[in-house]
Amino acid sequence: MLGVGLALALLAAGAVVGLKALGHRYERTVAREQLLDADARRDRTNLDGELNYLLVGSDRRPGAAGDDQRSDAILVVHVPADTKRAYVVSFPRDLLVNIPPGPNGYGGGSDKINAAYEHGGGGESGVQLLSATLTRLTDLRFDGAALIDFAGLRQVIDLLGGVRMCVDTKVRSIHTGTLFSPGCQEMDGARVLDYVRQRYDLPGGDYDRQRHQQQLLRAMLDRAGETNLRRDPVRLDRLIRAVGASLTVDTNGVPLEELLLTLRDLPPDALTGVQVPSRPQTIDGISYVVLDGGGTALFAAVRSARMPAWAQANPRWVTRL
Numbered sequence: 001m002l003g004v005g006l007a008l009a010l011l012a013a014g015a016v017v018g019l020k021a022l023g024h025r026y027e028r029t030v031a032r033e034q035l036l037d038a039d040a041r042r043d044r045t046n047l048d049g050e051l052n053y054l055l056v057g058s059d060r061r062p063g064a065a066g067d068d069q070r071s072d073a074i075l076v077v078h079v080p081a082d083t084k085r086a087y088v089v090s091f092p093r094d095l096l097v098n099i100p101p102g103p104n105g106y107g108g109g110s111d112k113i114n115a116a117y118e119h120g121g122g123g124e125s126g127v128q129l130l131s132a133t134l135t136r137l138t139d140l141r142f143d144g145a146a147l148i149d150f151a152g153l154r155q156v157i158d159l160l161g162g163v164r165m166c167v168d169t170k171v172r173s174i175h176t177g178t179l180f181s182p183g184c185q186e187m188d189g190a191r192v193l194d195y196v197r198q199r200y201d202l203p204g205g206d207y208d209r210q211r212h213q214q215q216l217l218r219a220m221l222d223r224a225g226e227t228n229l230r231r232d233p234v235r236l237d238r239l240i241r242a243v244g245a246s247l248t249v250d251t252n253g254v255p256l257e258e259l260l261l262t263l264r265d266l267p268p269d270a271l272t273g274v275q276v277p278s279r280p281q282t283i284d285g286i287s288y289v290v291l292d293g294g295g296t297a298l299f300a301a302v303r304s305a306r307m308p309a310w311a312q313a314n315p316r317w318v319t320r321l
Helices: 003-011 019-029 115-117 123-137 148-158 191-197 207-228 232-248 256-261 293-303 307-313
Strands: 051-058 071-079 085-092 095-100 108-114 144-149 164-168 182-185 245-248 271-275 278-283 288-291 319-321
Touching: 003 123, 003 319, 019 085, 019 095, 019 232, 051 085, 051 148, 071 108, 071 123, 071 207, 085 293, 095 288, 108 115, 108 256, 115 123, 123 144, 123 293, 144 307, 148 191, 148 207, 148 232, 191 207, 207 232, 207 271, 207 319, 232 245, 293 307
Parallel strands: 051 144, 085 271
Antiparallel strands: 051 071, 071 085, 095 108, 144 245, 164 182, 271 319, 278 288
C-alpha cells in the first residue's frame, strides 16, 4: 500500500546520516524486479517532470500459491512537477475492468481489478498484469511501482513506535474479532493493519477502507517525522532494513538516492487522498463497482496535470490527509 510512503518516511531520518548515505543504505536492502508491463512503463522517467507510481499491497499468506494471492490495496501516487503536493488515488478492489491476457496462459476478460494480480500469478508477474490493466483503464504510464508485503509493513510500523489513528465509526474486525471504538488512539502494526483492512459494517464499505489506508500513510509519515532517530542509529538501521524487506520495487532505472532527493521537500501535509468516482452495481448476481463519468475525468486530469482543478471541483471524492 505504501511503497513510496515507506521511502518518504525515511526522509525524516535524512538529517541523521545524510540523504546520500541514506539512499545508498536503502538501495542495498530493497529487492528489485521488473514490476511494470512494457506497455504500462513510461519510456524514460524525468524527475523534473510529473511522476506516477503504482503501489500494490499484497495480502500474501504463508504457504499461499501464486494463484492464491490477492492485491488488498491498489494505489496510484501522482506527484506534479513542482513536487509541492502528492495525490494518492485509491482504486476500489471490486472495480469492474477489462483485464488483458496474462503471461501464464490467462486469456483475459472482464473481472474485478484486484483479480488481475491473481490472474497474473502474483508477485512480479501479477503486478505486471495489474499495471497493464490500469494503463488500459486510465491511459497512464508509470515511472515506477512497489509491491508491499503486509507482514513486513507491520514490523516497519512497530519500529516507528506505532501510529496514531482516529477511528470515526465503530467496527469489529472480521479477521480477529477486535472491536475498534471511535476516537484517536495509538495502534501497533498488527492492530492498525487489521483496522485498515476492514470494509464490512462500515457505512461507506470499501470507500471507507480506502480512506483509512490513505490515513495510515499520513500517520506513518507523521510518526517518522516525530521520531528522533538521531540518537538511536541502531533503530534507524533496523528501520531501513525493515523497509527494504517489505518492498519489491521497480524505479524505471532511477537510483533510489535520486528519487529520495527529488521527494525530500514533500511534507506529510501535502498529501491529498483521492477516490475514483464510481458506484456499486450488481451484475448477474455478483457485486461490482463500476466507473461513473467522473472517473474518466479524473484519469484525464492526472494525464494533463490538472489535478488541483479537478480536486477543487470534486470535493466528494477528495480527502485531506
